[in-house]
């Protein structure tokens with residue numbers, strides 16, 4: 001059961017004068033990725049096939065992700081009436097598919113899979129919090145706040161199951177760190193770049209480098225230091241390190257510097 005419904009969004013407060021064109025592009029891309037949550041549920045059901053409790057939780061989780069997609073899609077169609085979500089979603093899933101035909105995690109273990117899920121939820125919770133804090137269009141602001149709260153709950157959910165699996169499987173500190181770093185670097189892979197392309201540039205040929213840059217230039221620009229620091233603390237916790245320990249401040253400082261430099265360089269290059 002989702003914790004909220006589309007009827008709880010104040011759609012009638014939509015204010016077209018407060019719509020930021022870069023945020024519209026990002027929201028369209030996010031809607032496609034979120035709405036594809038059903039595929040991830042299928043994947044997780046295959047990986048955790050004999051764990052009925054987890055499979056039930058994963059089904060509810062996917063329903064919430066799909067609802068995120070539906071809410072964002074509806075807002076994007078209000079902000080840009082020329083946007084056709086259904087056509088864009090078809091284009092996205094025609095060109096981007098995760099491997100569903102598996103019976104074990106691509107992370108090497110179930111604990112590794114759960115570490116990776118925690119990293120994804122860290123990324124989404126900090127992203128929607130950053131968008132909400134940057135956006136004064138009332139409807140999108142309300143949607144992003146609700147989604148950010150869900151993503152934080154998803155992190156806690158996967159973290160709870162991670163602890164259970166760490167008692168059964170051998171995944172040491174190095175293994176957790178390796179999965180965490182691996183999943184972070186994948187954020188620049190095809191999924192987001194292809195979603196950005198399918199939502200915003202369908203008439204042109206797909207070029208991963210170009211659309212990954214266009215996405216990152218816009219998305220990274222909305223993060224403030226507190227979003228980044230909280231995200232780093234969540235990554236440290238998922239990786240089995242002290243979230244408030246001595247690594248937090250230097251890593252957060254580095255991440256702020258890196259993201260700002262990336263936005264500046266991509267802007268200078270016209271991304």
Ligand SMILES: [Fe+2]
Nearest residue numbers: 034065068124
């Ligand atoms: Fe989501």
Ligand SMILES: [Fe+2]
Nearest residue numbers: 121124151154
């Ligand atoms: Fe989530």
